[in-house]
Amino acid sequence: MAETILELLDISKSFEMTHALKNMSLELKAGEVHAIVGENGAGKSTMIKIMTGVHKPTSGEIRIDGQARTLSGTQAAREAGIAAMYQEPMVFPDLDVAENIFISARNKGLFLKPTQQRQAARALVTRLGMSLDVELAASGLTLAEQQIVEIARALSEDVRVLIMDEPTASLSAYEASQLRRIAKTLAQEGVAVVYISHRLEEIFEIADRVTVIRDGGHISTRPISETTADLMIAEMVGRDVGNYFAKIPGTATDTVALKVRNLAVDDVFEGVNFDLHKGEVLCFSGLVGARRTDVALALFGVKPATRGTIEVNGTAVEIRHPKQAMDIGIAYVSEDRRKLGLAMPMSIQSNTSLATLGKFLRRFGLLDRAEERNVAEAFRKRLNIRTPNVDIAVGTLSGGNQQKVMLAKWLNMEPEILIFDEPTRGIDVGAKAEVHELIREFAKAGGAALVISSDLPEVMALGDRNLVMREGRQMGVIASENATQEKIMALATGQQNLREAS
């Protein structure tokens, strides 16, 4: 095969305590489409950031054309001919298409040459086999068109390695096929295309080689002809035995707490059907773009459902706003603690009472600080939040303790149905086990829990049943006694249909 352009040798990267990459190796050759697959959190995005100069590796070596190189920043990576394209393209909404394409071009001279630039832009767009008005402001482009702009930008800089991160996750089938055609064409022109995707069928269509990564490390690299979907899935999920959590016995009752039929949000997800029983833990599995969070947001009224029915305790309800959801006993613990979960500079005490301030109001609307403190202290003991006192800012706590404060906030509402979105993302193993126990306790006391998780061992240990989603569709529900990681992954990647699974 052709010569090697870029090599990663034993690259490690750690952020404070967590190791995002451990001795990762990768070799990219000119003219190949190199697919990279791995679970959520396997280290793909960190690897991209190392290659594009955003992060510097903690140890290891990057070689370009056989020479060891240090990428001092994004500019250096671009000069070396390495460009990346993201699921959400990096465009400048206020600039037009031509300006967007040539924004990082060098040696352009002092003056803008709009006519010349537009001609060059048209030529690039045509070379990609697309038609696009290059004088249009980028704010008016569709997602697919914005990606075309990004590819054209990379081409304008004589790209040698083009990294495409989940490029088709939000595209329509037709747009996705066009994008794959472009990726293939670029490879034929000698570019090394790194193609990251959860859609295994895409990989079989265009990739020349496939690398599987897991837990920040390299697992295998094979020519596409020597691998199968089953093999890839097995390698993606295979873990050391030590990482498994003990299976906790279920406490599900026969009473249905939440009944969801044909739930849909137009153009986002559709056909979601399930019964959630009191005392049950139902897990939602799936990969990036499966739209699980959107189901949760619909149930919590943040982005209300456009079709389908929701019944809570046998009564049909319509949920148009989070307030309504809370009034009927639904709470939602967000995956994004920083943005949607906690007020980081505020104290534990204030965060605990945030969703239920009404409970703490006394005469004249004054806040009962003493009662607030008592409740916060009670939760601190019950949830084992490790902190000297409840006055300190939540932002200073560890991830696991932050998660517990968030739980306290919602448990204080005494919900009947609790939706957890990635409850253990980014927290250490010990805290994970504690959070699992809390979820279990909640269910045992008669609550109904819905847990969205990308962590397969967690799903296996925690869930009484698993609902698997893929690209906005429900792929199946597997009872925990029948579930294996491979089965879930096969559904999540679309390698197995509903009938075979159940």
Place this chain on the structure above:
Amino acid sequence: MTRMMEKLSPQTLRILALLAVLLVILLFFSLVIPNYLNGRLFNRISSSVAIMALIATAQTLVIITRNIDLSIGSILGFVAFATGSLVTNNPDLGPVPLVLYSITIGACFGAINGVLVAFVRVPSIIVTLGTMALFRSVLVEYSDAKSITTSNLPQWLVEFPNTVLFSIGQMQFRAAFVAAVIVVLIVHLALTRLNAARKLYAIGSNPEAAEMAGINIHKTVFVAFVLSGALAGLGGFMFLARFGTITVVAGLGFELKSVAASVVGGVNIFGGSGTVIGALIGAILVDVIETSLVRWQLVSEFWREAVLGALILLSVAADAVLMRRFISLRRKRPKSDPIPEKTSVLDGEAR
């Protein structure tokens, strides 16, 4: 009509919309104020706009990069005083060294802002809120409670702003106004024709993408602040020439006026878009309203500020409505794809 619309860029449309609003306001005041539209009105407004245009341009450069410069008024005040005292002590200095001196001091102050914002990475609103007070205090200390007076200034300097270069009817085109317009035009040409200027817009439009595109954000933002300071310094020179008497309160409140002029002139306060020609018209618009209100008998002194605020809001609203009209006229042509909604933070997994 519609075909002509298609050919014009959104920026040009915005300027047309602003001019339309300006025209309506002039017509309105000419109805309620007797003897309104005459040469004196033009002369009065063009004189004060000469200074405002410069600082609105300075502010626009910074706002485009998604920042703000609240120290402009203090820089202008300090430069006016410092230049005044330099020429008081050295009456033989000609215009070139004086202008260079003003611009250099302004640029130095701008560089202080720039370092703190771009390299120390303190939000610009905090940095310039601090330096606004700081630069003003430096002026108080430096001036030692003295003032610059017109009598100490060389004759050419005092006469410069009011020198009539040419007249059209009663309208006198005075040197200060013409000079300011020329500066605005130069900056406008630079912003629209220079490659480097695209970086300013790119950073304001999407800072993350700008970083990914290999643009040196820190350097570019720093340069924007230095240029802003330099233009404020030039404004200080104009201020000295026009008023002659400079005290420690020179330029007080100009920072907010410059923001008002920019925003009224269609500069997006969140960065990424806007023109200095727009800012110039914005400055004229604010000044016309301000000056005319003084002469409008119906509005008492106490209500003047309120009416000014209301009219500014009204003209911004009118401008926004007009822009939408223009754009919908342009959109009439068939377009295959709808505009995608920007994905919100709530899109969890979609990211």
